[in-house]
Amino acid sequence: MNYIDLSEYRNAWVFRHKDMPVSADELAQIKPLSESSAYQLWRQRISKEADHPTDWEQGDWAADEKTWKYKDMWQKAWDSSSPDLPELITEHIDWADNVTVFFCYESSKIIETTWVVFKNNWKNFLFFDDGPVLIARKKKQAVQFFQNGTFAIGEMP
Template sequence: MSQYRALSACGKEWVFLREEPFVSESDRAAIQLMSEQAGANIWRDYISGEHLYPELFASDMWVNTQVQTEVPWEARWESDNESLPEEVLEYCSQWGQDTRIYFCCHSDLVFETTWGVFERTWKAFLFLGADLILVGRKKKQALQFKETGFVSLLTR
């Protein structure tokens, strides 16, 4: 059983096929949609073993209690500036371009790629929904892009 499935399997492929923000063919090839089972395992191990969706998180869960700071992302997302907010880049500055990251929408919808690909394509990823969580493999830092237009810089 493969740990990945086709992007078209979840109906979200359009996010990465838009003209704006543009995602190159090589970056699209590096964005993997995890199988439901593999995604559920990542969600359980990195996010929560109890709650399947961000909107169900308890107030005492790490995502809500381990916030280092919150940084606005929405104005940058809407601008012509393609880079993530400087505070996010600084917070994740120890991550190499090839650091494996998991972009988690909910337990059934988890994407795997590298930090370098995410840095270039982050605007496309944010079309996937609200309260999205990014974790790095074997990293303590995490990010939650909130519907409020802020990104929480988290410590797992």
């Protein structure tokens, strides 16, 4: 995988927000993929045709309602003073802290980090909430976040 420096990432401000600062140690572990690497990962793991979650079509695993087993709200947890992910996510996603995760906004915008860094800073990632999908290397579980404040947990084929 190829990366771009976080300082060159157009939306890096979400990780430097004054009300939700990310530690320097964790900032170093937030790695935006280069456009070509993001595109390749997206085509392999997310969709061969659609470039954005709002464009998924029949045949895309994420467009299949059967994919998504659990649904709940993320907005209330995001608005709270607690840094914790919504409980339903932590109940159903049992990845080790060092598992590599990918937060996929669209085919050209994907961020790689570890599960623990995502858990600690999930609110920063969700400044952009128009359907991004969280997946992990060598795992089938996925979480999708929606603008209406909900999320869905499921499994990729």
